[in-house]
Amino acid sequence: MVSRVIPVDDFDLVIFGATGDLAHRKILPGLFRRFKAGQFPATSRIIGAARTEQDDAAFQAEAAAAICDYTGTDKNDADLAEFLPLLGYVAIDAKGEGGWQELKSRMRPGAVHAFYFSVAPALFGDIAERLAGHGIAHDDSRIVVEKPFGRDLASARALNATLAKHFHEDQIYRIDHYLGKETVQNLMAVRFANVLFEPLWNAQYVDHVQITVAETVGVAGRGSYYDKSGAIRDMVQNHMMQLLCxxxxxxxxxxxxDAVRDEKLKVIRALQPVEPGDIVRGQYQGEGSDYLTDAEDPASRTESYVAMKVRISNWRWQGTPFYLRTGKKLRARTSEIAITFKAPPHSIFDDSGVPKANELVIRLQPNEGMNLKVMIKEPGPGGMRLVQVPLDMSFAEALGAEGADMPDAYERLIMDVIRGNQTLFMRGDEVEAAWAWTDPIINAWEDSKRQPEPYDSGSSGPDEALRLMHRDNRRWREIRS
Known part of the structure; x- marks a missing residue:
């Protein structure tokens, strides 16, 4: 199977914060890969904007080094030589007037105009105000804003209000790279394009759902920043909430x-408050690597791990629990969604052949793909012995060589911005509803003054998280890559 490349229109993309880490790791390499795939014309322009004083040639050299580092491209690559002339640079004072007229002079009439805010949220308002005030942005322009979208409901509302002063909601693209993953989009295809699954996708047939996002890295080197957010703000309120929806x-x-986002919003509003006994928070510990040291605060109560049981109050899911867990310094790096169906109501086999429940596992990373566990007869003579086997589909294998080189999430999402397609981006009311559900959980924890449960680096998390499942006669899936 060959993946199709659907071209986008000619564009001018301005990257604010173009000398930063995200631009180097994801945005510039992603744009190069899309150019190499032939997805946008060579007339397009990519303009870096940051405080650093440098000219176009210096920025092109900086971009070339980042692209080579993060894509493995040779510095003498012919496609790279064609791509670099598309890049320009303007030194910008986000809080002042320097550079804005030069930026305006670089924007071409007739092209799609997009502005990527790869900067701290505190600068969103300043940049938005100057884009509007200097006449650089217009009614067809698009802005891309990175998370965090606030740190609570009040700040999220304030941020939305700030952007709304200068841009309409249909111009604002709140990016969550999880929604750009091939597997996440395939989740919608599996559900809504196959009659096999949708009739069973409800509380009558689904026993429970597990969503796991596990990381092997800690917070060393950025502990003071992470300590202001924690696992709930960093992962649950945005990435995991989107997967749940x-x-x-x-x-x-x-x-x-809007049709997709309307339905996601209904899910968030149907979430029940989380009971204190249905949430576990933890901090990793270990010789030479513990959270308190990495966070540079021996008294920190910020969690590096969280597990919770979530209930949805609607007709489809009443009675089916959703278990969420995410953490740092765990056994393996993996992100997956596991839908465990209920066991058959009656087994015609003897005790040696009791069927296990079917399970659909959707792997986001590594090795994106899907795995459906079904029961079959174990080969060979000697009676009816059942064994559970996976029907496995790795996207890299199923789609062949072309599929193995699937676009990174940022590549796909940036191209969607140019197309004007907001399906995989969060709407303002969606963000606020997520914070309205999350805030009471965080406030209750802060009021309790409880210290997070310790867990060993390289483990599956705190023992309390295991008990969260055991009391429901269920078990977490093993964390493995």
Whole structure:
């Protein structure tokens, strides 16, 4: 199977914070890969904007080094030589007037205009105000904003209000790279394009759902920053919330940005408050590597791990629990969604052949793909012995060589911005609803003054998280890569 490349229109993309880590690791390499794939014309322009004083040639050299580092491209690559002339640079004072007229002179009439805010949220308002005030942005312009979208409901509302002063909601693209993953989008295809699954996608047939995002790295080197957020703000409120919504949402009337986001919003508003006994927080510990040292605060109560049981109050999911867990310094790096179906109501086999429940596992990383566990007869003579086997589909293998080189999430999402497609981006009311559900959880924890449960680096998390499942006669899936 050969993946198709659908070209986008000619564009001018301005990257604020173009000398930063995200631009180097993801944005510039992603744009180069899309150029190499032939997805946008060589007339397009990519303009870096940051405080550093440098000219176009210096920025092109900086971009070339980043692209070579993060894509493995040779510095003498012919496609790289064609790509670099598309890049320009303007030194910008985000809080002042320096550089804005020069930026305006670089923007070409007739091209799609997009502005990527790869900067701290504190600068969003300043940049938005100057883009509007200097007449650089217009009614068809798009802005891309990175998380965090606030740190609570009040700050999220303030941020939305700031952006709304200068841009309409249909111009604002709140990017969550998890939604750009091939597997996440395939989750919608599996549900809504196959009659096999959708009739079973409800509390009558689904026993429970597990969502796991596990990391092997700690927070060393950025501990003071991470300590201000923690696992709930960093992962649950945004990435895991989006995955939960895609699993639990009702079929939209059409694959349309607002239709999809309307259904996601209904899921968030149907979430029950989390009971204190249904959440576990932890901090990693270990010889030479513990959270308190990495966070540079021996009294920190910020969690590096969180597990919780979530319930959805609607007809489809009443009675089916969703278990979420995420953490640093765990056994393996993996992100997956596991839908465990209920066991058959009656077994016709003897005790040696009791069927196990079917399970659909959706792997986001590593090795994106899907795995459906079914029961079959174990080969050979000697009676009816059942064994559970996976029907495995790795996207890299199933789609062949072309599929193995699938676009990175940022590549796909940036191209969607140029197309004007907001389906995989969060809407303002969606962000606020997520914070409205998350804030009471965080506030209750802060009021309790409890210290997070310790867990060993390289483990599966705190023992309390295991008990969270055991009391429901269930078990977490093993964390493995």
């Amino acid at each position: 895609l699993i639990a949402m009702e079929p939209p009337y059409h694959f349309d940005p």
